[in-house]
Amino acid sequence: MASSLFTNTLHVCFDSVLAMDNPGMVSMFESLMASGISGFLGCPAVLYEDALTEFFLNGSVLDEKVVSTIRGKQVEISEELFASTFELPVDGLTDLSEIPKDIVFDVRGIFSFSGEQVSTSGKKREMKFEFRLLSDILEKTISVKAGSFDAVTQERFLIMAAITCGVAINWNRLLFNILKDMVIVASRQAKGYAIQISLLLENVLNLELGDSSEFPSSKILNKKTVHRYIAVNDKVGVEEVADVPRVKKTPVKKAVSRKRPAAVDEPIVKKKRTRVGKAAAVATNSALESVPVQVVAPISTVPPPAPKLVAFENIVEEQRVEMPVDPVDQIIEQVIAETAQVETDVGRTNDSGPDVEDQGVKTADETEL
Incomplete structure (x- = not known):
């Protein structure tokens, strides 16, 4: 000690x-x-x-x-x-x-x-x-x-x-x-x-x-x-x-190496997000299937032009169903129908005697039987 x-x-x-x-x-x-x-x-x-x-x-x-x-x-x-x-x-x-x-x-x-x-x-x-x-x-x-x-x-x-x-x-x-x-x-x-x-x-x-x-x-x-x-x-x-x-050099190298992966990945993400149309929908679906963890912004799965075409076809179909008949054609058809009906009535008036009798006899005979 x-x-x-x-x-x-x-x-x-x-x-x-x-x-x-x-x-x-x-x-x-x-x-x-x-x-x-x-x-x-x-x-x-x-x-x-x-x-x-x-x-x-x-x-x-x-x-x-x-x-x-x-x-x-x-x-x-x-x-x-x-x-x-x-x-x-x-x-x-x-x-x-x-x-x-x-x-x-x-x-x-x-x-x-x-x-x-x-x-x-x-x-x-x-x-x-x-x-x-x-x-x-x-x-x-x-x-x-x-x-x-x-x-x-x-x-x-x-x-x-x-x-x-x-x-x-x-x-x-x-x-x-x-x-x-x-x-x-x-x-x-x-x-x-x-x-x-x-x-x-x-x-x-x-x-x-x-x-x-x-x-x-x-x-x-x-x-x-x-x-x-x-x-x-x-x-x-x-x-x-x-x-x-x-x-002093050691921490500087580590700091640079950590930043490089972020700089490389950033442009890839931006390119995927700039696609439009059907290609964008396909790319988004494939990305969701391969990387389930990734969060994708809520984008409609129907391409933008599709709703416009459907709406236009629906409008045309509705117009075809509800379109009225031409009034001129309707009047002509009505006149022809009425004329035919008049001729028919006149013919029946001239031949009404014999027809009525025969009919009356025939009806009586059928009744007796």
Whole structure:
């Protein structure tokens, strides 16, 4: 467990880094010293791993003090003891949101690697190398975060802005509150401050700490490690820039390929709908049979000319049935019929005698029989 307390910790050797030939890095470390935090970041690097394990195992907060038991002896760390040990400022901002907005605006350009203003929360690679390293120091040693370190949060961006522009921060209150969170069981705060706690325990009277261990040299920031940090980040930055065009081209190709089928199908639908007459009816019926899901506009199945022909034939037929006979022909036929009837009546009058008698006799005979 003890080794996990300083896995990501960075310890600063200010004498070495201030002698570098990199103006940007030197300026950044000078700002750290001016902020009053150099006594915390550059304190003597001693480690008592066994004592650290027991400290966090038995640690708690009591009366605004961090208390614990190590080898049967109670240990108390007050805010005043914390401030005096690391010579931390006790005056300044405790609420980072009070940092002036114009300062935040200015550092967005100062931090930028490309010259364009960076976001207050974004990728670390958008910033210059010295501010990438400053972000790592604050995240790994001050805030003690776990996980990925490729992004910058807004809270850390504000702290970087305050350090760079000389805004006073109450570092003692900020750091001591983080220490209290470390010993609270329900807190999600990662455990750290291994070097600083070891130094505090070393100053406790009559406390047996056991053997000390050496802090890993690879985690001490000096000329060599800082130059290595720049080389690694420079190589990673080049690879990321080279990969950007390939990442951008992928969604563009997909978007074009999705639009092509719609552009090809659209003219076919329009051509089918522009047909008229019998061909349109046949095409519509065949389309309905082959694709039952397709919805077709309600079009009459009888061709447009058909109703007109039927109506015309019906009118002609009605005229033939109801057409009256010519009156002249009717009069002529009537005259001829009447003349024939008159001639018939006259003939019957002349021959009526014998016919009547014979008829009368014949009728009588037939009656007798």
